[in-house]
Amino acid sequence: QSALTQPPSVSGSPGQSVTISCTGSSNDVGDSNRVSWYQQPPATAPKLIIFDVINRPSGVPDRFSGSKSGNTASLTISGLQAEDEGVYYCSSNTGSRTLVFGGGTMLTVL
Amino acid sequence: QITLKESGPTLVKPTQTLTLTCTFSGFSLSSSGAGVGWVRQPPGKALEWLALIYWNDEKRYSPSLRTRLTITKDTAKNQVVLTMTNMDPVDTATYYCAHRLYGWGIRGDSFDVWGQGTRVTVSS
Numbered sequence: 001q002s003a004l005t006q007p008p009s010v011s012g013s014p015g016q017s018v019t020i021s022c023t024g025s026s027n028d029v030g031d032s033n034r035v036s037w038y039q040q041p042p043a044t045a046p047k048l049i050i051f052d053v054i055n056r057p058s059g060v061p062d063r064f065s066g067s068k069s070g071n072t073a074s075l076t077i078s079g080l081q082a083e084d085e086g087v088y089y090c091s092s093n094t095g096s097r098t099l100v101f102g103g104g105t106m107l108t109v110l
Numbered sequence: 111q112i113t114l115k116e117s118g119p120t121l122v123k124p125t126q127t128l129t130l131t132c133t134f135s136g137f138s139l140s141s142s143g144a145g146v147g148w149v150r151q152p153p154g155k156a157l158e159w160l161a162l163i164y165w166n167d168e169k170r171y172s173p174s175l176r177t178r179l180t181i182t183k184d185t186a187k188n189q190v191v192l193t194m195t196n197m198d199p200v201d202t203a204t205y206y207c208a209h210r211l212y213g214w215g216i217r218g219d220s221f222d223v224w225g226q227g228t229r230v231t232v233s234s
Contacts, residue, residue, distance in 0.1 A: 001173055003156065034218025038157070045224035046149075046157065051211055052218050089157050093218050098170050099147075099159040 004029065004090055004102035011108040017078040020105045022090030023071060028100055030071035034093035037066060037075045040104075041086040050075060077107070085109050112136035114146070114207050114225035121231050122197050128230060132190040132207030139165055139185050145210030146190040147221055148181065150203040158203075162210065162219060163190060170219075199232045 005023040012018040022029065022037075029035055033053045038046035048057055050066040053073060063079045073092070077084055090102040118130035130148070137144060147162040161181040162170045171179050180193045190207060205228050208221035 032217065036218060036220035038221075040157075045206060045227055046221075047224075048211065048220055048222045051220040051222075052216060055216075057211070057222055091157075091159065091220070096173075097219075098173060099162065099219055101149075101157045101159055104156045 001028070001094055001098065001100050004092060004100055006088075006090060006102040006105045008103070009106040009108065011110055012077075012080045013110045014080050014082065016080050017076060018080060018107065019077075020075045020088050020090075020107070022073040022075070022092075022102050024073075024092055024100070025071055028071075028092040028094045029068065029073050031095050032093065033068065035066070035068060035073040036091045037064075037073075038089045038091070039084075039086050040089065046089065080109050082109050112209050112223045114209060114223060116205060116207050116225045116228040118205075118228055118230065120229060121233065123234050124198055124232060126197050128192075128194045128197050128201070130192045130194075130205055130207075130228065130230075132192070132225060134188050134190070134207075134209065137209065139163075139183050139188070139190070141165055143210075143212030143216075145212065145219070146183070147208050147210060147219070148190075148192045148205060149208060149221070150201075150205045151227075152200075152203040155203075160194075160205075161192060164210075197232045202230065202232050204229050
């Protein structure tokens, strides 16, 4: 299985919105609503921010939202804050119930 | 409160077998829906999923590493063990274990609590 495709980097100013895409195939992202997103600040373990495409774990601000269309999932962060900086990863179950991560997207808050 | 902690060698030689232990608390791996996974991250690179074991002893492995990986659980000790054979310098990475998020209506495999990670270097 190939890694999911994410843009290497995105940026935005405080208060703005940014969207990170995650493109897979009909065997993973397009197969079902089992996409997750993680935020990883430098030298820190990842933190789950979205599961099952659109759901936020308790404690995650509603500035973070997820969506999916076909083989592409998206994470939108609205009202950007400096603390949102870090690397964001998507992951998806596959048709054979394995998991695959994306290559990661570095978010810079200008 | 759920916590996980990885333990194992920090340095292994090429061709050796790596054994990592994840010791957890705050949940039981015998509870329906529970699971523990392993994910690694080479320095400066992306996350890579390795394996996942479920409460019912079902196991899933990365297709590209399947022949080298074995995941087991000891429910009584609250531990999950990952072994990786034939280690190579490209396997140098931080290895994380993580708690699978589960509950009513949750469909996918995502990890809501992670260990701090353990750095493993493969070098002669």
